[in-house]
Amino acid sequence: xxxxxxxxxxxxxxxxxxxxxxxxxxxxxxxxxxxxxxxxxxxxxxxxxxxxxxxxxxxxxxxxxxxxxxxxxxxxxxxxxxxxxxxxxxxxxxxxxxxxxxxxxxxxxxxxxxxxxxxxxxxxxxxxxxxxxxxxxxxxxxxxxxxxxxxxxxxxxxxxxxxxxxxxxxxxxxxxxxxxxxxxxxxxxxxxxxxxxxxxxxxxxxxxxxxxxxxxxxxxxxxxxxxxxxxxxxxxxxxxxxxxxxxxxxxxxxxxxxxxxxxxxxxxxxxxxxxxxxxxxxxxxxxxxxxxxxxxxxxxxxxxxxxxxxxxxxxxxxxxxxxxxxxxxxxxxxxxxxxxxxxxxxxxxxxxxxxxxxxxxxxxxxxxxxxxxxxxxxxxxxxxxxxxxxxxxxxxxxxxxxxxxxxxxx
Amino acid sequence: xxxxxxxxxxxxxxxxxxxxxxxxxxxxxxxxxxxxxxxxxxxxxxxxxxxxxxxxxxxxxxxxxxxxxxxxxxxxxxxxxxxxxxxxxxxxxxxxxxxxxxxxxxxxxxxxxxxxxxxxxxxxxxxxxxxxxxxxxxxxxxxxxxxxxxxxxxxxxxxxxxxxxxxxxxxxxxxxxxxxxxxxxxxxxxxxxxxxxxxxxxxxxxxxxxxxxxxxxxxxxxxxxxxxxxxxxxxxxxxxxxxxxxxxxxxxxxxxxxxxxxxxxxxxxxxxxxxxxxxxxxxxxxxxxxxxxxxxxxxxxxxxxxxxxxxxxxxxxxxxxxxxxx
Numbered sequence: 001x002x003x004x005x006x007x008x009x010x011x012x013x014x015x016x017x018x019x020x021x022x023x024x025x026x027x028x029x030x031x032x033x034x035x036x037x038x039x040x041x042x043x044x045x046x047x048x049x050x051x052x053x054x055x056x057x058x059x060x061x062x063x064x065x066x067x068x069x070x071x072x073x074x075x076x077x078x079x080x081x082x083x084x085x086x087x088x089x090x091x092x093x094x095x096x097x098x099x100x101x102x103x104x105x106x107x108x109x110x111x112x113x114x115x116x117x118x119x120x121x122x123x124x125x126x127x128x129x130x131x132x133x134x135x136x137x138x139x140x141x142x143x144x145x146x147x148x149x150x151x152x153x154x155x156x157x158x159x160x161x162x163x164x165x166x167x168x169x170x171x172x173x174x175x176x177x178x179x180x181x182x183x184x185x186x187x188x189x190x191x192x193x194x195x196x197x198x199x200x201x202x203x204x205x206x207x208x209x210x211x212x213x214x215x216x217x218x219x220x221x222x223x224x225x226x227x228x229x230x231x232x233x234x235x236x237x238x239x240x241x242x243x244x245x246x247x248x249x250x251x252x253x254x255x256x257x258x259x260x261x262x263x264x265x266x267x268x269x270x271x272x273x274x275x276x277x278x279x280x281x282x283x284x285x286x287x288x289x290x291x292x293x294x295x296x297x298x299x300x301x302x303x304x305x306x307x308x309x310x311x312x313x314x315x316x317x318x319x320x321x322x323x324x325x326x327x328x329x330x331x332x333x334x335x336x337x338x339x340x341x342x343x344x345x346x347x348x349x350x351x352x353x354x355x356x357x358x359x360x361x362x363x364x365x366x367x368x369x370x371x372x373x374x375x376x377x378x379x380x381x382x383x384x385x386x387x388x389x390x391x392x393x394x395x396x397x398x399x400x401x402x403x404x405x406x407x408x409x410x
Numbered sequence: 411x412x413x414x415x416x417x418x419x420x421x422x423x424x425x426x427x428x429x430x431x432x433x434x435x436x437x438x439x440x441x442x443x444x445x446x447x448x449x450x451x452x453x454x455x456x457x458x459x460x461x462x463x464x465x466x467x468x469x470x471x472x473x474x475x476x477x478x479x480x481x482x483x484x485x486x487x488x489x490x491x492x493x494x495x496x497x498x499x500x501x502x503x504x505x506x507x508x509x510x511x512x513x514x515x516x517x518x519x520x521x522x523x524x525x526x527x528x529x530x531x532x533x534x535x536x537x538x539x540x541x542x543x544x545x546x547x548x549x550x551x552x553x554x555x556x557x558x559x560x561x562x563x564x565x566x567x568x569x570x571x572x573x574x575x576x577x578x579x580x581x582x583x584x585x586x587x588x589x590x591x592x593x594x595x596x597x598x599x600x601x602x603x604x605x606x607x608x609x610x611x612x613x614x615x616x617x618x619x620x621x622x623x624x625x626x627x628x629x630x631x632x633x634x635x636x637x638x639x640x641x642x643x644x645x646x647x648x649x650x651x652x653x654x655x656x657x658x659x660x661x662x663x664x665x666x667x668x669x670x671x672x673x674x675x676x677x678x679x680x681x682x683x684x685x686x687x688x689x690x691x692x693x694x695x696x697x698x699x700x701x702x703x704x705x706x707x708x709x710x711x712x713x714x715x716x717x718x719x720x721x722x723x724x725x726x727x728x729x730x731x732x733x734x735x736x
Contacts, residue, residue, distance in 0.1 A: 035691075035692070035693065084681055084682045085681045085682070086681070087681065087692070088640075089641060090634055090636050090637075090638070090641055091440075091630065091633075091634045091641065092677075092681060094436075094634060095433075095436050095437065095440060095678060096678075096681055096682065098432060098433050098436050098561075099433045099678070099682060102431040102432055102433040103431070103433055115542075116542075116543060116636065116638050116640075116641070119545060119636055120634055120635065120636040123548065123635055123636075126548075126549075127559045128559075139542065141545065145548040145549075146548065146549065147548070187533065187534060187541065188533060188541040188639075189541040189542050189543070189638065190541075191541075192540055192541045192542065193541075193542050214534075
């Protein structure tokens with residue numbers, strides 16, 4: 001009997017693998033900064049994309065709910081990944097995109113973290129008719145250039161900015177006075193572009209922007225900036241900062257004994273695991289944006305986080321999560337296209353219509369407009385309470401009660 | 411030697427006809443572009459011996475001009491090329507005169523400081539796109555936009571510019587100017603004592619060098635269609651120009667081209683090695699090359715090659731002379 005079962009299993013396996021050989025695999029190229037000063041974010045994003053592909057290829061059957069698992073549309077075909085390092089350099093991004101398209105014969109591309117590289121690289125993809133799914137670059141001008149092959153899943157800067165304003169309005173409704181806002185931002189690409197969008201949103205939504213404070217992210221002393229804040233006493237401060245400067249700000253707030261009533265951090269530095277580790281105890285009540293929430297134990301997102309942690313040693317963060325989500329969106333389109341042809345995948349991407357329950361991120365869905373931007377992208381706001389971030393806004397996604405004002409240390 | 415030259419020229423002209431795909435065309439275009447930049451640096455750094463670590467200033471100005479002209483006035487980006495050259499030469503005079511009072515390391519340090527200063531100004535100046543940078547036409551409106559799908563037109567444009575630059579350099583190195591430059595490189599004080607107008611000739615070298623570096627920058631932004639402060643004015647750009655020139659042989663006509671032909675493909679390969687997992691290998695190789703060159707071959711690879719050739723020629727001479735003597 002045992003033997004018979006064994007023979008049966010072998011025959012079925014052979015039949016399956018025979019089918020797989022006949023079927024075509026689909027190659028996807030990933031472009032990330034795998035070296036240079038954004039290397040750690042790039043490596044994490046790469047790991048997240050790899051995990052997404054393992055899941056859709058059927059390596060983890062207990063992760064259910066994601067679209068296209070098992071890739072039935074490819075009839076046994078699998079998705080293969082190949083990566084290239086662009087070092088954060090737009091020109092390198094272009095030539096590596098070209099290499100992936102022409103030499104590796106990829107059917108689609110995903111990437112590329114820095115907005116500048118995504119901007120330049122998508123140009124090449126457009127010229128060669130290769131779809132490019134953008135997971136995490138937020139600069140607004142990436143879409144809207146009339147490109148047919150660029151698709152962006154992530155919410156962009158203006159989405160975040162209006163989310164913050166809606167949040168502040170809700171806080172106002174709770175009975176806390178919010179009128180004046182200050183922005184503190186690092187003075188390169190990331191900080192200045194977000195600050196510009198914030199400026200518009202703040203004015204449009206009727207708040208007073210009473211201070212805009214740019215600074216260099218590699219600074220070693222931020223007391224002048226904090227003193228400036230202390231002097232203006234805004235009701236809410238929005239920080240657009242990288243990791244080391246975020247830590248420095250929290251320490252300086254404590255030293256100079258100043259607690260703004262509401263502290264909002266724009267992802268990046270506030271999302272880095274080093275933030276909670278170093279200054280978590282003195283940053284209680286800090287609000288951050290994230291479309292990623294680990295969720296309850298046993299949920300799909302919790303399982304994904306477990307797998308990610310086993311692979312990299314870190315909890316999933318918002319940036320990696322957005323890239324992984326982008327890979328799921330691409331896999332769904334490949335599955336529906338049922339082909340390795342770039343045109344077919346592009347056509348399938350245009351028809352993408354994913355519901356919130358098919359997503360790992362907290363978007364309201366995925367549906368692209370004619371510019372290729374996801375119209376249903378959204379984000380949660382999370383708050384540092386104790387040793388972890390908890391989702392506090394919008395109310396229907398909240399897992400804990402919002403704590404206003406900012407407490408600093410307990 | 412003449413025949414060898416013809417063969418090399420023919421190889422460069424015909425190369426695109428033997429390409430398996432556009433990727434190799436793009437890489438070849440990048441090699442030529444790097445060679446133009448490094449050859450331009452070579453005029454000042456190689457021939458005149460003034461090691462500038464701030465040439466990214468001119469590269470950046472050249473790269474920004476076409477895209478600025480396009481963004482602000484809607485003109486074809488190529489109109490910005492002469493603008494870039496003009497601005498670069500103006501900047502040259504402003505920063506050249508004070509920095510040329512410094513020599514050796516102090517000159518190099520001053521050029522770094524100026525370049526970083528300008529990078530910071532550009533990063534905070536909204537008119538030129540501040541930290542976000544500028545972009546070119548997404549899709550070519552007319553052929554004048556020089557936005558081609560294939561890298562081959564870029565290849566020939568770059569080849570033509572490089573040929574002009576090398577011809578000019580070749581001419582200058584045999585002229586009085588070339589001798590003055592080499593005299594200045596060998597020692598400023600002795601040169602001055604022999605009547606070489608040192609400051610004036612250093613300024614000539616800087617003007618030429620800056621003008622062509624600016625052209626390299628313009629060609630870069632025409633091909634890539636995007637520029638930001640880091641890729642235009644970043645210190646890595648300056649370092650790249652120097653390493654390419656030094657590897658091939660600073661102060662020799664073809665040194666920068668040889669350097670570019672080795673380094674650019676090497677960089678492209680390391681970026682895709684181990685499926686992109688060869689993290690930072692480019693920088694490790696850059697570092698290694700600097701150390702090895704500084705220690706063993708300050709003259710660069712061409713110098714090494716010439717020495718080997720002359721040694722072999724010498725041996726052949728000796729061998730030929732022997733039977734005659736016996």
